[in-house]
Each structure stands twice: as structure tokens, then as C-alpha cells.
Amino acid sequence: MTDPGPPATSGQSRAPNIRDVAREAGVSYQTVSRVINGSPSIRPATRQKVLDAIDELGYRPNQAARALVTSRSRVIGVLLSDARSYGPSFTLQSIEVAARAKDYFVSTATIALPDPPSIRSALDHLMRQNIDGLVVIAPQTRVFDAIQQLSPDLPLVTLEASGRKDGHTIAIDQEQGARLATRHLIELGHTEIEHLAGPQDWIEAQTRMDGFLAEIRENDLGTRPPILGDWTADFGYYAGTQMLGRFDFTAVFASNDQMALGVLHAFRDAGLDVPGDVSVVGFDDVPDARHFWPPLTTVRQRFELLGARCVDMLLGQIEGDEQRYHELIAAELVVRGSTAPPPPHDPDRAFRRFR
Amino acid sequence: MTDPGPPATSGQSRAPNIRDVAREAGVSYQTVSRVINGSPSIRPATRQKVLDAIDELGYRPNQAARALVTSRSRVIGVLLSDARSYGPSFTLQSIEVAARAKDYFVSTATIALPDPPSIRSALDHLMRQNIDGLVVIAPQTRVFDAIQQLSPDLPLVTLEASGRKDGHTIAIDQEQGARLATRHLIELGHTEIEHLAGPQDWIEAQTRMDGFLAEIRENDLGTRPPILGDWTADFGYYAGTQMLGRFDFTAVFASNDQMALGVLHAFRDAGLDVPGDVSVVGFDDVPDARHFWPPLTTVRQRFELLGARCVDMLLGQIEGDEQRYHELIAAELVVRGSTAPPPPHDPDRAFRRFR
DNA sequence: TGGCGGGATGTGTACGGTCACATCCGGTGG
DNA sequence: CCACCGGATGTGACCGTACACATCCCGCCA
Structure with a gap:
């Protein structure tokens, strides 16, 4: 073995990559890639060897490299107009939890003031990360106008109940x-x-x-x-x-x-x-x-219902089935x-x- | 704003890259890179040509490619134990605003339950993105224990007032x-x-x-x-x-x-x-x-003070000066x-x- | 006039993955 | 017995950028 105690190596040496793992496991890097991505055609013994090597080296796939080649960042952007009050922050949290369960990351941008420059700035910030999809929890008309300018290719879910049936809305009624x-x-x-x-x-x-x-x-x-x-x-x-x-x-x-x-x-x-x-x-x-x-x-x-459904809808758009939804969740009197x-x-x- | 003329091309054509810009501007791709990164040794006329081309094509630097080559993701992870109550969500928002001003992205992970598996899962999720730094707004002892396990190379700021002087803490007293x-x-x-x-x-x-x-x-x-x-x-x-x-x-x-x-x-x-x-x-x-x-x-x-200071501290660590802080902000009686x-x-x- | 220095710009390479395709292999049916 | 097939695995190219280094050009001074 070249590296004895590989994980806690001498500090500055770069993180292990897929080829290091391949060498350790005695397979090709492509095989490692297949194991990581759960390809079906891998012999169990091979898979195990690779998994062991991954474990041994403390290997972590490099998200940037992956994003570069797949042109998928696995980041969901969330545009908020106010992250401080109860509803939005609760919703944000439930989105984050749902996204994490599907192995997506959540990046937020808050709109400082409800004026066009602020909205643009927040939106730009999200777009700069090549987000795979966008959730808007900023149900202000101006924000909504800004959203309309976006590329229609960007998967989008807005959380509001305007009654518009544009196919990417979910809201409490x-x-x-x-x-x-x-x-x-x-x-x-x-x-x-x-x-x-x-x-x-x-x-x-x-x-x-x-x-x-x-x-x-x-x-x-x-x-x-x-x-x-x-x-x-x-x-x-x-x-x-x-x-x-x-x-x-x-x-x-x-x-x-x-x-x-x-x-x-x-x-x-x-x-x-x-x-x-x-x-x-x-x-x-x-x-x-x-x-x-x-x-x-x-x-x-029921804010907690919003997050999961909204992530479902968004991933539905991201991962292909261009189904369109318009869902209203009933409110309850207390x-x-x-x-x-x-x-x-x-x-x-x-x-x-x-x- | 979306793209004016050319970029709204036939939909599926890939986004323009640095070489497209170079061609458009009649310079080399490296010159474009220099303009983007604000290199000083660019003739103003050249810079302008490049900027025009960027504008013309609606070019956006690819964050993934950048992260890959620099091994900097420009993402700050925030670990939260509860994103719903006032203090944490206010703090989160102020962190996000401060980070955005410095061109950093913020990715959050919430700890569902305060048990080790949840903590690990949230932390793993953040680490998987190769975050450049971590902010912990989860001042629970168990979370703190988990933090100790992390690589000491990871820039870190914890927001809590335990009185420990470990050099990366900021809190209201x-x-x-x-x-x-x-x-x-x-x-x-x-x-x-x-x-x-x-x-x-x-x-x-x-x-x-x-x-x-x-x-x-x-x-x-x-x-x-x-x-x-x-x-x-x-x-x-x-x-x-x-x-x-x-x-x-x-x-x-x-x-x-x-x-x-x-x-x-x-x-x-x-x-x-x-x-x-x-x-x-x-x-x-x-x-x-x-x-x-x-x-x-x-x-x-004064939660609003927390975010800016904490991002300052974190970026200080990320960008080199390994200065250590321990800062307490006074609380006020009302x-x-x-x-x-x-x-x-x-x-x-x-x-x-x-x- | 020619070498020299430095600012401006161009060329090669690496980053760490995935995809398309090639290759290898053992089993199977004609 | 051999061509064929499909599952398992390997090889080459490429994604878009930044860095190190090479090159170019121009003015300057000896």
C-alpha cells in the first residue's frame, strides 16, 4: 500500500479522488464511478472491494467535478422575502429537510427590500450557482413579475395562492x-x-x-x-x-x-x-x-406539508416528467x-x- | 433580466463559456478569465471589449468549473438545530445577507432531532458540498461534540456563549x-x-x-x-x-x-x-x-449584529489570516x-x- | 541600433468526475 | 465447435475554468 494511514494523511496532501480509490481497490476508475452511482451491472464482490477502498481512504465524491460534467448542481435555490417570520422560515426548513432526503442542497437568498434591484440581486445570486431549480417563497407581486423574466427552462415552484393556474404553484388556500x-x-x-x-x-x-x-x-x-x-x-x-x-x-x-x-x-x-x-x-x-x-x-x-410537496414538484420538473401541478392545501379554522x-x-x- | 438577443438561442444549445466570449471579443480565453477576475494588467480597451462580449452573450462563469479548479466552492455551510424560531432564523438571514455581499453562497442543514445520527447526517450533507467554511447555530452540547470531530482545517465559527476561548466563537453574552x-x-x-x-x-x-x-x-x-x-x-x-x-x-x-x-x-x-x-x-x-x-x-x-461579524470571522479564516477571535456582544435589558x-x-x- | 525589461496577452495543463464506446469474458444455442 | 450475446469492466475524450509559464510587443537606455 502506498499510503498507510490514508485518511489522516500529512495534512496538506490533496483529498483522494476516484482514481486513488480505483488503485486501492484494484479496479478501473470507471468501476468506482459505477459503484458510486449505483450502477446495476457490478459484481457484488467488486462493489465490496470498491466500498472498502472508499472507506479506507475516506473518499468523498467531488461535487464540483460532478456538477461540471453533468451540468447538474444538485442545488435548489430558495428565494425568500423574509426569512424571519414564522411561516417562511418554517417552510424553508421543511424544504431543506425534504431536499436533503433526495440528496439535493438548498441555497437561500433573501430579498432585503421589496424593490427591483434587491430582487434582481437575490435572483442573480441564485442563478450564479447554476441552480437546478427554484422555489419562491416571496409571494409579492413584484417578485412574481421578476420570476416571469426567467428562462422558462428553469424548473420553478412558487408558493402562493393567487389562483393562477400556471402549473407550478402550490399553496395553502x-x-x-x-x-x-x-x-x-x-x-x-x-x-x-x-x-x-x-x-x-x-x-x-x-x-x-x-x-x-x-x-x-x-x-x-x-x-x-x-x-x-x-x-x-x-x-x-x-x-x-x-x-x-x-x-x-x-x-x-x-x-x-x-x-x-x-x-x-x-x-x-x-x-x-x-x-x-x-x-x-x-x-x-x-x-x-x-x-x-x-x-x-x-x-x-400546515406549513410542514408545503416543503415536501414542493420539493416533490420541483424534482419532478428537474428529473424529467414535465407534469404540471396546481395544488391547494386547505386551511383550518382554530x-x-x-x-x-x-x-x-x-x-x-x-x-x-x-x- | 434574461438574455437579450443571441443567448435565447434554440433552447438546447449549451450555455456560452469563456472561449465563446473570447472568440466574440477577439481575444484569448485567458484574457477573458483575467477580466472576470479583475486582473490589473489588462488594457482598458481590451477589458471593455471583453465586457461587451460577456454582455452580448449573456455569459455567466460556471461555478462548478471554478470550484473544481480552485478547490474553493464559495459555499458557506450553516448548521442549524432549529430554523423556525426567531433567533436562529434571524441570524441565518443576516448571515446570508452578509455572505452574499462577499459573493459567498449559503447552504443550510437543519438537525431534525438532537441525536447523533441526525447531527451526523446534517453535517455530512454540508461536507458533501465541499463547503469552504461552517457556521454552527446549533448551540447544543451534542452538536458541539460532533463539531470537534471535524477536520481542524475547516474554517469554523460557532455562535454560542459557552465562554470557551477556542478562538472561533462569537455570541451575544x-x-x-x-x-x-x-x-x-x-x-x-x-x-x-x-x-x-x-x-x-x-x-x-x-x-x-x-x-x-x-x-x-x-x-x-x-x-x-x-x-x-x-x-x-x-x-x-x-x-x-x-x-x-x-x-x-x-x-x-x-x-x-x-x-x-x-x-x-x-x-x-x-x-x-x-x-x-x-x-x-x-x-x-x-x-x-x-x-x-x-x-x-x-x-x-441584537441578532442582526451576529451575521455580519460571523461572516467576517469566517472569511478571515477562509482567506488566510489565521487570526482567532472570541467575541461577545453585550445583551440589553428592556x-x-x-x-x-x-x-x-x-x-x-x-x-x-x-x- | 540592439539588448533589455516589463506590461499585455496567449498556450499547455490539471482539476475530478461522467459519458460513449471498446473490450473482455463465460455461457449458450445452432 | 464456433459464432454470438450480454454482463462486467476498461479506455479516451470532454466539461469550463485558473494557474504556471511562454511569448510578444514596445519603449528605453547604453
Whole structure:
């Protein structure tokens, strides 16, 4: 044997390659390649010899060399607009786990600001790695526009529920979820419902608002213009205080749990009882929501389902079968303590509250 | 943007390479390479010709070929134990942004369960990509043990505050933060303080507990065994209800905001007033904390500082200067509504509470 | 005027795999 | 008994780039 203790060799000597393994095993490098790639026509004895040599040398296939010759990087790019909040980061994690199970790598790029240069920069960064496919968890219309510019050859999955049937979308059904929340309030007897929407450049925010408005309309209730928020609890608080200026509603449907939390805070500060005086519904069912005060009625999104399905779809595109999907996962209503029937009608309520 | 004219060729033709560019520009491929890599000895006119050709063809350097020949992948691996909660995902995002600014890619691997096989699997996955460096945001002792097995040649930064001075650590000072929280309670007059600690296989949980105990000891207060939690609000709720069985304390220091939220919930359910009857402090300052009820006094971690510094350190190691760092970032106390001086002493409090 | 030096550019080679094809081999059927 | 066949294995070429080195060209000075 040339190298005695091959794995922990003298530090700087280069990593073993496929030919080193071949020499060690007494076969040709091509045979080693076949073993690595699970070719069927290898005699078991030969395979074992090779495996032993691999083990002995501590050999690892060089991903770069492989990518170079196959022009497959085995990298999936994930474009995120915000990796900090619960939904996206949960989804990202589930994508990563699913991809790893299929021996794909995940590389992320976050969009710093929702402006075209940021989007371009993030997208360029991903493309520079010759990604095999792209997942977009950045359901903003601008991002979506940028995506359209990409080569149609690039396997793509977008996670959003715009309702477009362009064949590479998977999402939790935002509209249906919003309808669930709204219907729940209506069934409790509420007729004056405020909607605190998300930023309208977010497709999800639009779709939730659409669901809300549709449900309102179908129940012949009066429409009131939704308030446009920014997803943050801080904004929820601000909006909550503003709403109380004209206290002509008995329920609020906030487009996510964070804003709902802020609303709860504002109402509490104003001395209101939730759900006695006013009901509040959120969206997402973040793990904390059940510990809010009061525990928040909200719409659950099963983010953990998203990752696996989305990787499936993407690999389907990458590895050939050009099947097109459009999949919607149902959202679920979770009723907790923040909703109740509306209080008896009291025309002076707004007045009394602030005298 | 996609490719303007020529590149959008008949679909299947391979991507342009350095020689195509050379031909287009009328120079040798090596000159193109020099332009790409910013070599100084290129005549401006030549450089421009090359740049034009690159633009014309929509040329992109092939990362795999580059990695193959330089044996540098420009990929930074990030090992995470949990990508879903606020701190880690925020940190991850800031690492990614910092890395991108330096033209490095980020690839993540999440540890599904905190057992050795999972850790190994995640680590293997990263190593398979020939990462240039590794960031560990998985401050669990077991992960740390696994890290020790790695080649010492691999540039490494761990984000944790164990106090070890092994030269590649950066962290927010957990012990100091815990001391801040504890001292705040002591200064308010609390002498009987309960600590709801995190899981003890997390280095951060240990260090926070150490800080708590040290501060208690230095103030000559009686020690009581901390409760060991799992970071979740659900556990915080459970622990909160348990604590009330022997209601012999006036303050709780929870090792993170989530558990603090659960504790608040439990106390509220029991009819206690926070901070009138009992004070609660958290740790992290998640964005929601100010909207909890009552708004949570907590310890702020400036996660956004972590990413940039940590990428700096890592690239320092990767690109040569083998300087060793050990950096601690100070945590800050944020006082809100969940803390107040203890109520007057009342030996029957526990009894009255549950009669 | 010719050798010389240095900036600008070109040529050969290696990186570590995979693919297409060639080769070898033992068994089988005509 | 031999051509043939198919499974198992080996050989040559190539993927796209960077590095080391060779070459070229030009101005300068002796």
C-alpha cells in the first residue's frame, strides 16, 4: 500500500479522488464511478472491494467535478422575502429537510427590500450557482413579475395562492382560509367586521382580502374598506387604536396573527374586553397564538406539508416528467377565546368608550 | 433580466463559456478569465471589449468549473438545530445577507432531532458540498461534540456563549444578559425568584442559568432548583401552573420569551395579576414581546449584529489570516410592564390563591 | 541600433468526475 | 465447435475554468 494511514494523511496532501480509490481497490476508475452511482451491472464482490477502498481512504465524491460534467448542481435555490417570520422560515426548513432526503442542497437568498434591484440581486445570486431549480417563497407581486423574466427552462415552484393556474404553484388556500375566518364571525352574529389586511403587494394579503370580501358580499353585509397593514404587531397596535376612533364594528379579522396580537394589545389598552366587546381573528396559527390573551382564534396553515410537496414538484420538473401541478392545501379554522357573539347593539358605544 | 438577443438561442444549445466570449471579443480565453477576475494588467480597451462580449452573450462563469479548479466552492455551510424560531432564523438571514455581499453562497442543514445520527447526517450533507467554511447555530452540547470531530482545517465559527476561548466563537453574552434580568428583579426587591431554564443540552440555556445562579449567589439570596423547560410557550404554560402549587416566589425569570408567554398565560388563568402579584422576565426580545399582556420585560439580543461579524470571522479564516477571535456582544435589558416591586409579604398567599 | 525589461496577452495543463464506446469474458444455442 | 450475446469492466475524450509559464510587443537606455 502506498499510503498507510490514508485518511489522516500529512495534512496538506490533496483529498483522494476516484482514481486513488480505483488503485486501492484494484479496479478501473470507471468501476468506482459505477459503484458510486449505483450502477446495476457490478459484481457484488467488486462493489465490496470498491466500498472498502472508499472507506479506507475516506473518499468523498467531488461535487464540483460532478456538477461540471453533468451540468447538474444538485442545488435548489430558495428565494425568500423574509426569512424571519414564522411561516417562511418554517417552510424553508421543511424544504431543506425534504431536499436533503433526495440528496439535493438548498441555497437561500433573501430579498432585503421589496424593490427591483434587491430582487434582481437575490435572483442573480441564485442563478450564479447554476441552480437546478427554484422555489419562491416571496409571494409579492413584484417578485412574481421578476420570476416571469426567467428562462422558462428553469424548473420553478412558487408558493402562493393567487389562483393562477400556471402549473407550478402550490399553496395553502388563502382565500378559503379567509372565508373560514370571516364565516366564523358571521355565524357568531357579527355583521360589522373590520379587516386589517396585509400589504397589498403580497399576493397572500390580496388573496386573504379577496376571501374576506367575497364572504362578506355573499352574506349581503355592508362592505367597509380594509385597513392596509404591514404584517407587524406594531402596526396592528397602531391600527387598533385608530379603529377605535370610529368604533362601529364588533369584530376584526386580521390578516395574520402578529397584527392580531397588536390589535388585542390596543383594545386592551383602551379598556375593551375581547371577546366580550369585540372579537378578533388572526391568520397563521403561530405556536404562540394559543397563549395570547385571550387565546387567539385563527386560521391554521400546515406549513410542514408545503416543503415536501414542493420539493416533490420541483424534482419532478428537474428529473424529467414535465407534469404540471396546481395544488391547494386547505386551511383550518382554530377557534379559541378571542371570538364570541357580538354584544347587544348600543348606538352610543363609540361615544361612551371615549368620553 | 434574461438574455437579450443571441443567448435565447434554440433552447438546447449549451450555455456560452469563456472561449465563446473570447472568440466574440477577439481575444484569448485567458484574457477573458483575467477580466472576470479583475486582473490589473489588462488594457482598458481590451477589458471593455471583453465586457461587451460577456454582455452580448449573456455569459455567466460556471461555478462548478471554478470550484473544481480552485478547490474553493464559495459555499458557506450553516448548521442549524432549529430554523423556525426567531433567533436562529434571524441570524441565518443576516448571515446570508452578509455572505452574499462577499459573493459567498449559503447552504443550510437543519438537525431534525438532537441525536447523533441526525447531527451526523446534517453535517455530512454540508461536507458533501465541499463547503469552504461552517457556521454552527446549533448551540447544543451534542452538536458541539460532533463539531470537534471535524477536520481542524475547516474554517469554523460557532455562535454560542459557552465562554470557551477556542478562538472561533462569537455570541451575544448570555451570562451577562441573564445577570441583567436577574439583577433587575433583585433591584426591584425580589428575593424569591424562580428560574424557568431552557433545555440543558443547549449551551445557551446553561449559560443563562449560570448567569442567573451567579447573580443570585452574589446577592446572598437562597437558591432554588431551576425548572428545566424546552423553550416552548406550551411548556411555559405547564410550568406556570406547576409553580403555583407552591407559590413561594414573587418573580419568574424565564429563559426565553416564549416560555415567559406561557407563564403569563398560566398566571392569568389562575387569576394572578402580573406584575402586581408576580413579576415575569423573558429573554430574546422577540418583536411580539412588547405586545404581550402585560408587555414583557426581557433581554434583547441584537441578532442582526451576529451575521455580519460571523461572516467576517469566517472569511478571515477562509482567506488566510489565521487570526482567532472570541467575541461577545453585550445583551440589553428592556424594561416593560411585566415587572414591578414584589407585593407585601403574605405567608398565606399560596393558600389563599387556591382555596 | 540592439539588448533589455516589463506590461499585455496567449498556450499547455490539471482539476475530478461522467459519458460513449471498446473490450473482455463465460455461457449458450445452432 | 464456433459464432454470438450480454454482463462486467476498461479506455479516451470532454466539461469550463485558473494557474504556471511562454511569448510578444514596445519603449528605453547604453
